[in-house]
Amino acid sequence: MAVAVKEYKNISRFCIAHRWSLLLLIFTFGTFSTFAQNPQPTPPPVQEDDGDKKPISIKTDLVTLTLTV
Structure with missing residues (x-):
């Protein structure tokens, strides 16, 4: 009894190389993300004990203030 072939897929070496490259890329990024x-x-942040609770006054002009923001 003969069976008819309904679909034929040709997997070339080029396609296999792409699959291995994709698997290597996934493995590499997975390894990096695991170790990262x-x-x-x-x-917790270290708070410095300041006996003086006076605010610090810094003289600046408007141009410097807008450039830093």
């Missing part, structure tokens, strides 16, 4: 994560929590 920091499992330790962020330490």
Whole structure:
């Protein structure tokens, strides 16, 4: 009994190379993202104990202020 072929797919070496390149790219980015994560929590900010609670006064002009913002 003969079976008819309904669909024929030709997988060339070029297509296989693309698949391996894609898998390598996914593996590489997955490895980088795994090692880039920091499992330790962020330490709380260190507050300096200032006995003087007076605000600091800095003289500046409007041009300098707008350029820094």
